[in-house]
Amino acid sequence: MSEQKKRVKRAISGWLVLDKPYDMSSTEAVGKLRWLMGAKKAGHAGTLDPLATGLLPIAFGEATKTVPFVQDGTKVYVFELVWGSQTSTDDTEGEVIETSDHRPTREDIEAALPAFRGAVTQIPPQFSALKVAGERAYDLARAGEVVDLPERTVEIDAFDLLDHTPERSRFEVTCAKGTYIRALARDLALALGTRGHVGALRRSRVGVFGEASAVDFAAFEAASPDERDAMLLPVAAGLGEVEEVRVDARQAMTIRLGNPVLLVGRDAPVELDPAWASTKGEAVAVGHVENGQFKPRRVILPSV
Structure with a gap:
């Protein structure tokens, strides 16, 4: 009987800014937190790849009505670009499809970055969640089909080199909704006469939510029901912009x-x-x- 009471769905509302762990999909994260909260309704504000970590704002109850305002906000990412190999997924999950022995210098990279700021045209990765004739691009790509995805223009507010070695470099990107960091890494490598893919990716901001608001998944899971409720931000927190x-x-x-x-x-x-x-x-x-x-x-x- 006590187990049944735990599973009663609650009409709880608010935001929880999850620091999503590695190798967990956004859908899986929402499902787990919804179950832990016993919430009737939950959704997230912007998909984060399973291999990426960082901020995944999750809305419960009435907060789901404010998701578009968070989802449309500016994003900040920190990523590592591995030089010398391009993969089918443009990250570490895919197979290597092209290689290059050329390694750009710090000066080469700094000189190339201005072309990737402002309005930038990019072709999304083959393995993306975009729909093609009603099917997800990644489903078609996994089935062996070559997906013809149209170019799109995205807005890059800032693109800065943080660290550099001959084998990998670390960058910070501030961008608008719809930007594919994997495509940005792929295209920067090509512009520098080499190949590359994303080796690690972290999202540090989504709209009004920064890392100061983030909740660790393991800590949330280990917390008591009352402590979890106390971690929720009000519905209004998503409307700061x-x-x-x-x-x-x-x-x-x-x-x-x-x-x-x-x-x-x-x-x-x-x-x-x-x-x-x-x-x-x-x-x-x-x-x-x-x-x-x-x-x-x-x-x-x-x-x-």
Whole structure:
């Protein structure tokens, strides 16, 4: 009977910024944390490869309604590029398909990096989660098919060399959503007249969430149920890069019924998109302001 009580699904809401361990998929991580929390609903804000470590923000309950705002945020990665070999997956998981004896110098790399900052065109790796005719590219690639993935333009805010040896170098990248670090490593190596693949990858920031917010998986697993609950950040934590509109308790009730409210006061915005409404620091809804009215798109139910 006690085991059955442990498995009762809870309508718990909030964010947990997991420091995802190596060799765990994002889907597996969400499933494990959802089970540990006994949560009814959970999802993540941006896939992280199984061989990568680092920040995987996981939303529970009402926080899942704010996932797009975190997912669209700026990402920061630190990765190691192994010189001299290109793999089928552009990381250590795949088979070596091309090799080169050439090794770039630090000066060579520094001279090449400016071309990989700003708007950069890249072809995603064959082994990626992109869909082609309804199928995941990595499923088609594993079946032996050559996947024709179209070029895409991504935004690289910063791309810096941290350490360098003849065999591998370490970089930090600040980029927008949709950037493939594996493709960036592959293309940089090609531009330098050699071959390369990602040897290690860590994500250190996703939108508003940095490493200071991260929770170690083993520590979370070992914690008591009350300690796990205490690790959750509020739903509003995922909205730090969105303009906040403060409303009173009566307006909050109106908004949660799906209705607009007129914003009053000297500093009340007239037009704002996107925006989120709050009362006493708690998220009420995400939406926009039009003609001085806050209009909800997604209502966020109060914490219980």
